[in-house]
Amino acid sequence: MSEEQKPTIINQDQPTQTWFSSWFDTPYYHILYKDRNYREAQIFMDNLTHYLNLPEKAKVLDLACGKGRHSIYLNQLGFDVLGADLSENSIAQAAKNENDTLQFKVHDMREPFEEKYDAIFNLFTSFGYFENDEDNLTTLKAIKESLSEYGFAVIDFMNVAQVVNTLVPEETKTVDDIDFYIKRYLKDGYVFKEIDFEDKGQKFHYIEKVRALTLQDFETLMEEAGIYLLDIFGDYKLKKFHKTESERLIMIFK
Template identity: 60%
Template sequence: MALPTQNWYASWFDTPYYHILYKDRGYDEAQAFMRALMAYLKPKDSAKILDLACGKGRHSVFLNSLGYNVTGVDLSKNSINHAKQYENESLTFKVHDMCKPTKNTYDVVLNLFTSFGYFEDDEDNLRTIKAIKEDLKQDGVAVIDFMNVANVISNLVPTEVKTMKGIDFHIKRYVKNNHIYKDISFKDNDEQFEFTEKVKAITLDDFKTYFKKAGLTLINTFGDYQLNDFNLETSKRLILVFK
């Protein structure tokens, strides 16, 4: 039986089951979001973009197809190995811990699809924000696409069973100690697996505190992938633009 480790994301994200469970994430929605975001940010044609916690690279590949020079980084070796098949002269992928600066600078740094707030130590969240600052060019801009905690908690589905590729994923969701948990258990080939996702319930005010400590300025907030205004009660996303 696979048990959660202290850094749950290091083990869970590197399993094939993570990608099986979430394989229905919409590429069309992701691409529409990137188009809307680039139209808003208006980066130059040759802009260098960092996709922080890029997973298998779906956003990176699409942004590169729009003409940008893109670097995708992720902690998961398996995800990066998969993404490397798409590499070209203006698209590269690397294994990297987002708590640390990349030692390069970019016009745009993106952290998408709630790829933040995983750390056991809250100081690591601030370290990541500070690392993003170091990764930005002087006139660069960054975007964090996070969940709207208030909306997620008020609409939390406590239990469900999701069947993907013949595997029944039993999912339990709950809030504990200012974190949103998702317990995932399933059986495959007569072996039982258990993993737990844990994300800090970071609010807009929390992010503002991180930005202030890191010497960054919040420019705008959006509440969905169509870049509508953020509403604390109804918005599903909290998309933060800062520099």
């Protein structure tokens, strides 16, 4: 193969750019995860909003909203919703669905909002992305500052113990005729996922990297942030959390 024929390698794990700001802004992220169970997610939000007993037209912040699918559903439930995400491309897509009670904006979760919210949802493991652990504390403080006096916040995170016990080291997923080669491993306190694929003559390499935060880690962070952890659930049906068996770590706090 000549130099001209060799596929270009797009490597997005450079230290100058955070993995989430590059990977989430590509169309390939949404292709790979297009088959996520959104009905299950809607049932989760039904259960969650019922449990929190949110008033009609409550102001809800969907923090790290992606393309806004869940913000849209929360709005359909009757809430006044703001979806916020760092990805400009995702917000541009989400903004096509805006109405009087549904808005979207580009926002870094480490920064508090001027407006106060009755509920703040950080869903589907959208926490623990930062290189600096201090940023996780900063994010919790920003969430606290953005809550109304009687507001509640929810972080829906992976249950690290269950993830590690069931980790699939390697697999190939074919979506839209693209073969995604995926490797998973635990290293230096992070759960890594390396994603390699080729499309249109280019080779791509991306890394997902999430801090392996346990319930104890969150409790320590929340205490330091002055946050009160009210309840813990282990799945989207809001069943009791079991340290080794639960699929999720869902924390309700204020």
